Amino acid sequence: MLHDPAQLDLMFQALADPARRQMVDRLSRGPASVSQLAEPLAMSLSAVVQHLNLLEASGLVRTQKIGRVRTCQIEPKALRAAEHWINERRLSWERRLDRLGDFLAQTKDEN
Amino acid sequence: MLHDPAQLDLMFQALADPARRQMVDRLSRGPASVSQLAEPLAMSLSAVVQHLNLLEASGLVRTQKIGRVRTCQIEPKALRAAEHWINERRLSWERRLDRLGDFLAQTKDEN
């Protein structure tokens, strides 16, 4: 369910915004509340909540509310899924280049 | 210059669109002309060119025009930069979890 294209879509969409990437970056150093996430960002708390909801919908961040504070953490599995998509494409390209190199080396040998 | 935040921004932005990811996916299997990229997509050639320009501006794709055909290829270095950003954050989180695990194991020993 992590590799389903709709989820992947949400993830890349989520990562496309600088503010959201900054939030992910902050969370990579440990859990944080909404206010803590908001603190370094030059926007209203409300805007941060909206970004956070998107991050959560994408699966990149998981949150739980205890009392009045919502604590957020990264979901490494989701990050890995995005990472994996890119990696597959890059490897596919690089393998192709390798085969091409082999072929050229071989045809050169045949001279 | 690949890790400069503005370029990273363009890359993630570029990857956020499904059509553009489909184009990257196609290019991961080998070079293609604009028309070839357009073929599986349900949109005008003009729209494809606009997507392609964005991909090129982001550094993810390199193109060269010979005669009347523009040939496109993936730039694996750029893909690697995006991959790297995600990887760093995930590792940072996972290392933190490991340290936490060690700490918990140790305090348990002390009983």
Add this chain to the structure above:
DNA sequence: ACAATAGTTAAGCAAATGCTTCAGTGTTGA
């Protein structure tokens, strides 16, 4: 009890995005 805290929700708005169509440009094969 009540004020401060922590977050949520809705409405509204300007700017950005993802198209479309249409009118080009330059290239190539017959």
Add this chain to the structure above:
DNA sequence: TCAACACTGAAGCATTTGCTTAACTATTGT
């Protein structure tokens, strides 16, 4: 030479995005 081909660029338009403010709910410390 000239028609088909492979794009390219500008204008326009509907939708989405990323905010804002303002009004609200629920929790906590005193």
